[in-house]
Amino acid sequence: MELIIAKFGGTSIGNGDKIRKAAQSVVNEYMKGNKVVVVLSAINKTxxxxxxxxxxxxxxxISDKQMAEILSMGEMTSVRVMSSVIESFGVKSEYIDPYCDNWPLITDNNLLEAKIDFPASEAMSKHLMKILDQGVIPVVCGFLGKGPNDEITTLGRGGSDITAFLLGHCLNAAEVIIVTDVDGVMSTDPNKIQKAKKLDKISVEEMRDLATHGAQVLHPHALKYKDPLISVKIISHENGDLSNPGTVIVGPYEGEMMKTTMLYPEPISVVAIVGDGMLKRAGLLSKLTTILAKNDINIFGISAGQNSVTVFVNKKDAQDAYHLLHDMVIDCNELSSLSLGKEIAMLTLVSPDFIETPGIISEITDPLRDNNINIVEISSSQTAVVIFIDWEDGNKAFELVKSVIE
Known part of the structure; x- marks a missing residue:
């Protein structure tokens, strides 16, 4: 006998037929002798x-309290429907929402982006074991929590996945199954490339990076709640079978992506190339990077404008890069000239919170502006911001911006 946490996303229970199929898959596992805790999102688009x-x-x-209570209606409706359908198959079920005395997820009082209170949640989760031991299938609202004053809270984006992983940890489950609208994790979005293939397995860190950069299968915040001893897989609701192999997420979670601010210890040099026709020349960037790569010159950053390309290399490689790229300029009609700039410093800030922090660039750059520190170049991704500034301003800039992500 194993304990399984089965989380169904909104599209997996998007209509009556899907809900019935989901309930049947849960009952089938129950009939095998397994204990199953069901975690539900709100019905599709609710x-x-x-x-x-x-x-x-x-x-x-509208107040945050009112908004949290309104949003909770989606999950509270779906658990009542699912519990009723499971009982229609002749198996006892009980829906669990934040108004229940045995509600398991306890949070702080941040109503719309609540943080989990682990000790309190672990203690309350034990009530679910009593229900399971009575041969009952509990159906739990995903996404929702209960604050210190019994107020309804919500866990923010990815909340239902967090619920599933947390309950898996607290109940020592054998497996957490995420049921969604795809067969598993794909090599890319199958709606965009038909040749996309399902992966049999993927590491936790790979899954986190995929999710951080836009994959909709699983929210990256949820992965930090994954217990390394618990098996996790992602399957499609289409099969109606929780034993479907799907994609297994393997390996332990190595901890939340570190929030760091780094000042590169060596000076960086800038090589700027200009030319009116450069945007019309296909493969120009490829040619540039190939020339440097063949000569073992690492590129720290590259930016392209309307009539220019700027390349950032280590100062010790600057002269070599300068001469190599000059030869390219001479041989290419679309390029006019190049220059070797002064020494600059490279600041890198990394945080998984950047992806959901509006105005983060301003928070980083405002202190530099207020202290008359000029930004030579800035680039950003969903988890990192890289700033190039004058070398003599490097240490001061580091001290000014490091507090932004602490």
């Missing part, structure tokens, strides 16, 4: 519809 109704009717004149 949360979006609720948000739109609020926006259209109340707009900003």
């Amino acid at each position: 949360t979006d519809d609720l948000i739109k109704i609020v926006d259209d009717s109340v707009d900003s004149n």
Whole structure:
């Protein structure tokens, strides 16, 4: 006998037929002798519809408490429907929502982006074991929590996945199954490339990076709650079978992506190439990077403008890069000239929170502006911001911006 946490996303229970198929898959596992805890998202698009109704009717004149209670209606409806369908198959079921005395997820009082209180949640989760031991299938609201004053809270994006992973940890489950609208993790979006293939397995860190950069299968925040001893897999609701292999997420979570601010210890040099026709020349960047790569010159950054390309290399390689790229300029009609700039410093800030922090660039650059530190170049991804500044300003800039992500 094993304990399984089965989390169904909104599209997996998007209509009556899907809900019935999901319930049947749960009952089938129960009939094998396994204990199953079901975690549900709101039925497909319910949360979006609720948000739109609020926006259209109340707009900003609504409190966080009111919003959390309204949003909770999606999950509270889905668990009641699912529990009823499971019982229609002749198996006892009980829905669990934040109004229940045995509600397992306890949080702080941040109503719309609540943080988990692990000790309290672990203690309350034990009540689910009593229900399971009675031969009952509990159906738990995903996404929702209960604050210190019994107020309803929400866990933010990826909340239902967090619920599933947390319950898996607290109940020492054998497996967490994420049921979604794809067969598993694909090599890329199958809606964009038909040749996309399902992966049999993927590491936790790879899954986190994929999710961080836009893959919709699993939210990256949820992965930090994954217990390394618990098997996790992602499967499609289409099969109606929780034993489907799907994609297994392997390996332990090595901890949250480190929030770091780094000042590269050596000076960087800038080589700027200009030319009116460079945007019309296919393969120009490839040629540039190939020339440097063949000569073992590492590129720390590269940016392309309307009539210029700027390359950042280590100062010790600057003269070699300068001469190599000059030869390229001479041989290419679309390029006119190049220059070797002064020494600059490279600051790198890394945080998984950047992806969901509006205005983060301003928070980083405002202190530099206020201290008259000029930014030579800036680039960003969903988890990192890289700033190039004058070398003599490097240490001061580092001290000014490092507190932004602490």
